[in-house]
Amino acid sequence: MERIAIRELIKTVVVVLMSCLLVGSQPMQPSATTFVSYLFALTWPPSACASTIRCKSSQPPRHFTIHGLWPQDGSNRGVRPYKKNRQCSTLKVVWPIDIIQLKMLGGNLEQQLNQSWPNLKDDNLNVIFWLDEWAKHGMCSDYGDNPVAYFSTAINLSNNLVSGLNLVPGIADTVDNIANTVYKQVKGRPVIHCVTRRASAQKLLGELRFCYKKGHLTIQNCTRLYSGDCNSGRDSITLL
Numbered sequence: 001m002e003r004i005a006i007r008e009l010i011k012t013v014v015v016v017l018m019s020c021l022l023v024g025s026q027p028m029q030p031s032a033t034t035f036v037s038y039l040f041a042l043t044w045p046p047s048a049c050a051s052t053i054r055c056k057s058s059q060p061p062r063h064f065t066i067h068g069l070w071p072q073d074g075s076n077r078g079v080r081p082y083k084k085n086r087q088c089s090t091l092k093v094v095w096p097i098d099i100i101q102l103k104m105l106g107g108n109l110e111q112q113l114n115q116s117w118p119n120l121k122d123d124n125l126n127v128i129f130w131l132d133e134w135a136k137h138g139m140c141s142d143y144g145d146n147p148v149a150y151f152s153t154a155i156n157l158s159n160n161l162v163s164g165l166n167l168v169p170g171i172a173d174t175v176d177n178i179a180n181t182v183y184k185q186v187k188g189r190p191v192i193h194c195v196t197r198r199a200s201a202q203k204l205l206g207e208l209r210f211c212y213k214k215g216h217l218t219i220q221n222c223t224r225l226y227s228g229d230c231n232s233g234r235d236s237i238t239l240l
Contacts, residue, residue, distance in 0.1 A: 032089055032090045032091045032142075032144075033071070033088060033089045033090075033091070033140065033141065033142055033144070033214075034073075034079070034087065034088050034089070034140075035071035035072055035073055035079045035088065035140065035141075035214065036072065036073060036074050036214055037071075037072045037076070037211060037212060037213060037214055037220075038069055038070065038071060038072065038141075038211070038212040038213075038214065038217065039069075039070045039072050039076075039078070039191070039209050039210070039211060039212075039222075040068075040069050040070070040154070040157050040158075040161075040209065040210045040211075040212060041066070041067035041068050041069075041070065041193070041207050041208075041209045041210075042064040042065065042066060042067065042158065042161065042162070042207060042208045042209070042210070043064065043065050043066070043067045043120070043206065043207050044064055044204075044205055044206060044207065044208075044239060044240070045060035045061045045062070045063075045065055045120055046060055046062060046169070046240035047195055047197075047204040047205055047206045047238075047239065047240045048060070048120055048195065048206055048207075049120060050197050050198060050204065050240060051195035051196055051197055051198060051204060051206060052195050052206065053120050053121055054121065055120045055121060056120075056121060056122045056123070057120075057123070060120060061118065062169070063162065064158070064161070064162050064165065064208065065116060065117060065118055065120070065158075066116050066117040066154055066155070066158050067133075067207060068133045068136075068137055068154075069133075069137060069138070069141065069150065069153065069154045069157070070136075070137045071088075071137060071140050071141050072211075076223060076224065078137070079137075079140045080140075081135060081136045081137070081139065081140065082135070082139035082140050082144070083135065083139075085140065088139075088140035089139065089140050089141075089144045091144040091145040092145050093139045093144040093145060094139075094144070094145060094146070094147050095139075096131040096134055096135050099131060099134065099147050100127075100131075104147050104148055105127065105130065105147070105148075105151065109148060109151060109152065112155050113126065113130060113151060113155070114126055116154075116155050116158050116159070117129070117130060117151075117154065117155070117158075130151065134147060134150070134151075138150045138151075142214065142215075153217070157210075157212075157217070161186055161208075161210065164185045164186045165182065165185055165186065165208075166185060167181065167182070167205075167239050168239070169239045169240060170238070170239070170240070171238070171239065172236050172237065172238040173236065173237070174233065174234055174235065174236055174237075175192045175194070175225060175226050175230055175232070175233045175234070175235050175237060176225070176233035176234065178192055178205065178237065178239075179192055179225060179233070182208060183221070186210070186219065187219060188210055188211065188219035188220060188221060188222075189221040189222055189225075190208045190209055190210050190211075190222055191208075191209040191210075191211075191222045191224045191225065191226065191227050192205060192208065192209075192225065192226045192227070192230065192237070193205075193206045193207035193208070193209055193226070193227045193228045194206060194226060194227070194228040194229040194230035194235065194237055195228055195229055196229045202238060203229055203230060203235055203236065203237045203238070204237055204238050204239070204240055205237045205238065205239045206228060207228075209222065209227070210222070211223075
């Protein structure tokens, strides 16, 4: 009897193990989107308003604000907008006009967006900025069928990063040093986006751009060190 019981136990164990192997060998469900990572851009408004943007306010925010959450392809290039690139997603995407008609960005979310994602050109036109970013980038993201999740995710990323950043305005430093400082503060090496101050040759820190893995949005080191008007990691830039 004991031998029979042992044999039955062994059979049971073998069946369980085979079941596990079969489950593990099932092909993964294909992704609904074709991009491989995200680039998340935070703008430093004083630098942006002194260079690339003609800001309506003479006193822009003195904290990092969101520029956008942008899907990237395998070559770290931005994915083309859904309007020109329908194959970027198999999700039932939401069009910008539907966001307006369904009033998806109202209430508390709108208040958070006004604070974290303002239109520096004119904060009376914030919604236009958000819808433009949605059309260019959001529709090909993992959230193409859920604008509320897309914008909420960007706000959460911004809150987590800004709470960890501690850069001192008014001090010039090299691109390399700033990137190293940011890495120590948020555990991810950014792309330093440089801009040039109007009517001068002074280089400014215009944006910090962070790289995230697709899916769980884990921060990772960006492969590029700088973009925009910088030519070297040794370039000196200022956070206005």
